[in-house]
Amino acid sequence: MSGARNRAWGRQAELAVANHLRDIDMFPYAEPRPSGSPNPYGDIANLGPGLVIEVKAEKQWRPAAYLRQLADEMDAMDAAMGLVAVKPKGVGMSRVGDWFSLRPLALDLDLLRVAGWGNPRSRGGLERDGSAVAALESRPGNTPSPEPS
Secondary structure, three states, X not given: OOHXXXXXXXXXXHHHHHHHHHHOXXXXXXXXXXXXXXXXXXXXXOOOOOEEEEEEOOOOOOHHHHHHHHHHHHHHHOOOEEEEEEOOOOOOHHHHHHOEEEXXXXXXXXXXXXXXXXXXXXXXXXXOOOHHHHHHHOOOOOOOOOOOO
8 A cells, every 4th residue: 555545544544433432422522633743642532631542554463563652652641541443454444343452461450450350459560650540540430449358
């Protein structure tokens, strides 16, 4: 694919993810960030503070590069959570819910701990300063895990 066709394909994937987030009423104002803008904040806008979603629809599988880009964007936004939505080969733009979600294991361990799994006193998997854990725990409707007796 040419550079212009690659960009158009990527833009179509970003639009598909934003549409899916609105369709399932999870992020009713989600939309792709403006094309061509300097973008250290992920591909999807209007998700709320502390969340980055990067979208990939490439033929070549490059998870390490995707996670490096996600980490840079999360750092730029001081985000507590992020993911890379990856369109696998053979799964259409209309089936975004079947795409892959790629995150560092540390973020998933934090999600599990905040959801009540494992040792509630664990600092989770995050090896940063712990601010992501605090942000996750402070989300509305989240209740801390009970202390073991």
